[in-house]
Amino acid sequence: MEKVYPFDKIEAKWQKYWRDKKLFEANTADYKNKFYCLMMFPYPSAALHVGHGRNYIIGDVVARYKKMKGFNVLTPMGWDAFGLPAENAAIKDNIHPKTSTTNNIKTMKRQLNSWGVCYDWSREITSCFPDYYKWTQWIFLKLFEKGLAYKKKAYVNWCPSCNTVLANEQVIDGRCERCDTQVSQKDLEQWFFKITEYAERLIKDLDKLKHWPERVKIMQTNWIGKSHGVNIHFPIEGSNRSLTCFTTRIDTIFGATYMVLAAEHPEVPNLIKDVKNRDEIIKFVEAVRNESKIKRAAVDVEKKGIFSGRYVINPVNNKKIPLWIANYVLMEYGTGAVMAVPAHDQRDFEFAKKYSLPIDVVIDDPKFPLDAEIMKSAYVKDGKMINSDQFNGMNNREAMQGISEFMEKKGIGKRCVQFKLRDWLISRQRYWGAPIPVIYCDKCGIVGVSEKDLPVLLPENAKFKPHGESPLKSSEKFVETKCPKCKSKARREIDTMDTFVDSSWYFLRFISPYASDKPFNKRDVDNWLPVDQYIGGVEHAILHLLYSRFITKVLYDLKLISFDEPFEDLFTQGMIIKDGAKMSKSKGNVVSPDDLIKRYGADTVRLYTLFIGPPERDAEWSDRGVDGAYRFLSRVWRLVERAGKERNKKKVPDNILGLKRKMHQTIKKVTDDIEKGFHFNTAISAIMELVNETYSVGNDEKIHEAVKTVVLLLSPFVPHIAEELWEKLGNKPSILKQNWPLYDESLIEEEKITIPVQVNGRLRSKVLVRADIVEDDLKSEILSDEKVKKWTEGKNISKWIVVPKKLVNILLR
Numbered sequence: 001m002e003k004v005y006p007f008d009k010i011e012a013k014w015q016k017y018w019r020d021k022k023l024f025e026a027n028t029a030d031y032k033n034k035f036y037c038l039m040m041f042p043y044p045s046a047a048l049h050v051g052h053g054r055n056y057i058i059g060d061v062v063a064r065y066k067k068m069k070g071f072n073v074l075t076p077m078g079w080d081a082f083g084l085p086a087e088n089a090a091i092k093d094n095i096h097p098k099t100s101t102t103n104n105i106k107t108m109k110r111q112l113n114s115w116g117v118c119y120d121w122s123r124e125i126t127s128c129f130p131d132y133y134k135w136t137q138w139i140f141l142k143l144f145e146k147g148l149a150y151k152k153k154a155y156v157n158w159c160p161s162c163n164t165v166l167a168n169e170q171v172i173d174g175r176c177e178r179c180d181t182q183v184s185q186k187d188l189e190q191w192f193f194k195i196t197e198y199a200e201r202l203i204k205d206l207d208k209l210k211h212w213p214e215r216v217k218i219m220q221t222n223w224i225g226k227s228h229g230v231n232i233h234f235p236i237e238g239s240n241r242s243l244t245c246f247t248t249r250i251d252t253i254f255g256a257t258y259m260v261l262a263a264e265h266p267e268v269p270n271l272i273k274d275v276k277n278r279d280e281i282i283k284f285v286e287a288v289r290n291e292s293k294i295k296r297a298a299v300d301v302e303k304k305g306i307f308s309g310r311y312v313i314n315p316v317n318n319k320k321i322p323l324w325i326a327n328y329v330l331m332e333y334g335t336g337a338v339m340a341v342p343a344h345d346q347r348d349f350e351f352a353k354k355y356s357l358p359i360d361v362v363i364d365d366p367k368f369p370l371d372a373e374i375m376k377s378a379y380v381k382d383g384k385m386i387n388s389d390q391f392n393g394m395n396n397r398e399a400m401q402g403i404s405e406f407m408e409k410k411g412i413g414k415r416c417v418q419f420k421l422r423d424w425l426i427s428r429q430r431y432w433g434a435p436i437p438v439i440y441c442d443k444c445g446i447v448g449v450s451e452k453d454l455p456v457l458l459p460e461n462a463k464f465k466p467h468g469e470s471p472l473k474s475s476e477k478f479v480e481t482k483c484p485k486c487k488s489k490a491r492r493e494i495d496t497m498d499t500f501v502d503s504s505w506y507f508l509r510f511i512s513p514y515a516s517d518k519p520f521n522k523r524d525v526d527n528w529l530p531v532d533q534y535i536g537g538v539e540h541a542i543l544h545l546l547y548s549r550f551i552t553k554v555l556y557d558l559k560l561i562s563f564d565e566p567f568e569d570l571f572t573q574g575m576i577i578k579d580g581a582k583m584s585k586s587k588g589n590v591v592s593p594d595d596l597i598k599r600y601g602a603d604t605v606r607l608y609t610l611f612i613g614p615p616e617r618d619a620e621w622s623d624r625g626v627d628g629a630y631r632f633l634s635r636v637w638r639l640v641e642r643a644g645k646e647r648n649k650k651k652v653p654d655n656i657l658g659l660k661r662k663m664h665q666t667i668k669k670v671t672d673d674i675e676k677g678f679h680f681n682t683a684i685s686a687i688m689e690l691v692n693e694t695y696s697v698g699n700d701e702k703i704h705e706a707v708k709t710v711v712l713l714l715s716p717f718v719p720h721i722a723e724e725l726w727e728k729l730g731n732k733p734s735i736l737k738q739n740w741p742l743y744d745e746s747l748i749e750e751e752k753i754t755i756p757v758q759v760n761g762r763l764r765s766k767v768l769v770r771a772d773i774v775e776d777d778l779k780s781e782i783l784s785d786e787k788v789k790k791w792t793e794g795k796n797i798s799k800w801i802v803v804p805k806k807l808v809n810i811l812l813r
Contacts, residue, residue, distance in 0.1 A: 225420025
């Protein structure tokens, strides 16, 4: 590869210049015309590859563009440094997580700088440092004081490889999202955040987020899972207790022929304590609990169940129906108890067929009356109510309201709203996390640590390698303490917090990174937030983004901030893949940016990363594409050199007006592509066309304006070479201080000319076309003209005589 320009020297020079001049350090006291541009901060668990670079390069383009548009841009960076990724990396390398994390931060920071992505490093935060997690613990205490942080015993997802609990969102297809190990269930005392209390607001306020991708909002809506229905109370035969089930299909209540409980239902132990086959039921329950909840909820899962030996009473018709325990019912949905209507629910139908349970039709097909004896599947469409007492003959949808009112009057049911969303499990039995700031006292119970005693420091001498229980237990000095209330001997909580707690509020800390008496300055965060532009992967749509919205709303309710949504505009970039798969060391398809930058320069890597395809979609990495990006930058370099050498020559360009028009069209195109959806690939393509146009004309003083525009438009994408060429053109640095070029509306429209059209030498029409139209397009325009059609339709054309921009003569046979 021919080295056309000294990119290594140029890039080092300008990175030092930006750093020395502190061009990216923001003054948060001045919030007029502010623009807060934030990239999701990374886990420092390994070196970055080119796939990671897409996120940071996109953000850097936006920040540079906004600076040239005159905005006061804040673009900080930090490190999501606690959690399983960092701890697992440390265990693998047999070093302390603190050492591993610090080393990885140095490597990743060097890589970010080598890409030429610039941040306000004076605001750098690291979530595993005490000056940060002190305030993570403070936020926990605020939730604890408000009753939004609580501890309870629950069946939780357990990863036997990571030796820790996982939130539902961290289990993918029944496996740990970190290590891909099959997840099992454990009954443990765990800390939760009561996110369910905010379910309604979290779903309703999605309407406020006008600049979020629709698919992200749909993902959150589905995860929260709002349903309207009725809670029905089924009395347990031979008992004064009842079981409550939630249904959205109250119209089918008269067809309930059995009830099903989830294996995890808290009433199961009481219900079976006196039945003959208790041991058999317990064995079945334990087996189901250890199955993947994802698989249990799958439509095609084999339905398995066992009769509990007990019955419940259907309250609308007083029929006794059997109570079963089955694998296809989960505690996560509704109440963990389901009224089974096999005639009108396919899962119930399959179960009833397998275990020979009754099937009663209560909604009939208006066209083909149903017979339960010969039904091959459940009837799930609308129809006419039958076998439903006073509701017979009604349309089933109309009957829903009537049955609901009937049940409420009888006191056997109540209309309500349910959510699939479950409380956020934050306990982790791992070392590398913020200690939960709670103390257990035999006299006072559970007591929050006093704020003056924060942070609760993570002990460095704990045995951090997983061994089946919380590693903090191994540090007696950490565990043994005194109760803040009564001063008696007490013990600390030994679990640490989920790392998503750390990342749920970091965007606030960037505004006041040095505040020692508060997590953030309220006036400043109110002035700078919500974040104007947030950029990151769509894989965070449910976890990080939902949790951040929840914590923001809690802080708003506590009057600590004056806004209740953290991110105004969200952009989720697609992945860069290699050989058809996500980049990973295990697949051997990781592309390191270090080698590419050494060979081609950072600007080439940036350009190709942006040009590879629409940034919201996944894209396949191609080494050949990198060569193409370098060749283009070399052309730009030669163009500027040529413009400098020939600037004073008297040759008049052949198409200076056409070039000027192209220049203004390109300014508009690039501006629109950045402003309206980050279409960087098409923006760069437009600049390439302008470069080609500039090369195609002659050269004089007027060409200089087009070359200057090329450099200005390229500067957010390839900042190093742009700075150097800007200087070569006789300007003072930095190009970042220049105004973004404006276009002239009058020059946007294509120049039009009138072409006389002859047929066999006689004038038949005149056609208005673009001045730069190519011959094939010109012929198509002429043949579509109504006057020309009159003379040529159905006839053979023997020859076209085209005099460019002056005349066309069509010769017919």
